[in-house]
Amino acid sequence: MKGYHAFHDPALEGVMYSSEEIAEIVARLGSQITADYQGRDLALVTVLRGGFVFIADLCRAIDLPLTLDFLAISAYGDGGGAVRITKDLDDSIAGRDVLVVEDIIDTGLTLNYLLGVLRQRRPASIAVCALFDKDVRRIADLAIDYVGTRIPDRFVVGYGMDLGGRYRNLPFLATLHDGVMG
Ligand code: IMP
Ligand code: MG
Numbered sequence: 001m002k003g004y005h006a007f008h009d010p011a012l013e014g015v016m017y018s019s020e021e022i023a024e025i026v027a028r029l030g031s032q033i034t035a036d037y038q039g040r041d042l043a044l045v046t047v048l049r050g051g052f053v054f055i056a057d058l059c060r061a062i063d064l065p066l067t068l069d070f071l072a073i074s075a076y077g078d079g080g081g082a083v084r085i086t087k088d089l090d091d092s093i094a095g096r097d098v099l100v101v102e103d104i105i106d107t108g109l110t111l112n113y114l115l116g117v118l119r120q121r122r123p124a125s126i127a128v129c130a131l132f133d134k135d136v137r138r139i140a141d142l143a144i145d146y147v148g149t150r151i152p153d154r155f156v157v158g159y160g161m162d163l164g165g166r167y168r169n170l171p172f173l174a175t176l177h178d179g180v181m182g
Pocket of ligand 1: 050102103104105106107108109110111154155156157161162163
């Protein structure tokens, strides 16, 4: 395989959000967070792997001192949203103003579980910033403090999000043709 020309990948159906549209959304979120976290002790916490592209852009859109930390989880697959932390945060969040940064929220079960775990560590505050919100699928009763944009109930890839590990490097958010997911 020589190059990879995303627009010629037959599995991709179309672009839901272009990289320019995503950049505008990220800039707006960054401004809101900058205004809201003045004088606080901001700790950005991101869930790997999907959140890595978003956090890279978002942290540069926030004009405040902050720290970055990462955790990785794997679902038990029982449908209840319980997750195992496969890579924990490196630093304590006790007394910090934690902002959990997520690429996409679907049922909300994963995040709901994760917030329960993080709250036990006694942060001063905890809030959530999600770039994409598939809110029609929401099961967990969650308040999301910063939402980039609502999206319809479609499986999407790109801008960090994957199918079987691929497509994370697409600079835009794309939909897949029906049937690709098997
Ligand atoms: P939830 O527990 O149903 O909210 O699932 C959330 C997680 O599932 C997200 O953090 C993503 O990692 C993954 N996910 C949900 N929807 C999509 C999608 O459309 N494309 C890629 N990953 C997704
Ligand atoms: Mg995720």
